Amino acid sequence: xxxxxxxxxxxxxxxxxxxxxxxxxxxxxxxxxxxxxxxxxxxxxxxxxxxxxxxxxxxxxxxxxxxxxxxxxxxxxxxxxxxxxxxxxxxxxxxxxxxxxxxxxxxxxxxxxxxxxxxxx
Numbered sequence: 001x002x003x004x005x006x007x008x009x010x011x012x013x014x015x016x017x018x019x020x021x022x023x024x025x026x027x028x029x030x031x032x033x034x035x036x037x038x039x040x041x042x043x044x045x046x047x048x049x050x051x052x053x054x055x056x057x058x059x060x061x062x063x064x065x066x067x068x069x070x071x072x073x074x075x076x077x078x079x080x081x082x083x084x085x086x087x088x089x090x091x092x093x094x095x096x097x098x099x100x101x102x103x104x105x106x107x108x109x110x111x112x113x114x115x116x117x118x119x120x121x
Contacts, residue, residue: 005069008045013068015043017061032056 018028029039032053042049049057058065066072 006045007042007048009071010048010069011043011045013071014049014057017057017063018043021061028057028060031060 018025025039025043026036029036032039034042034053038047041047042053054065054068057063058068
């Protein structure tokens, strides 16, 4: 189990991402829907960011939540990822749903063209 990181460590990690990407605090604060001063307090390590703020930062910089908190990805703990064999039924169902959706769109398109012809007559 990993220890709880300090506010300062998280703030430094977030600050380094911002600087590496050449953004101002105001710009990132706007992206996160925070005041610049609130964002500044996170970078300075005076407060923890909320889960939503961490999530949004991770998504914006294409980083994981774990990386923001711990500086590294969590190692595989034995949980197996879905194998291709397990994904196959899901993919087949998605393909079937797409075909059904396409058929519905064609039916709708036909009905709309019929309505247009009737309105023009």
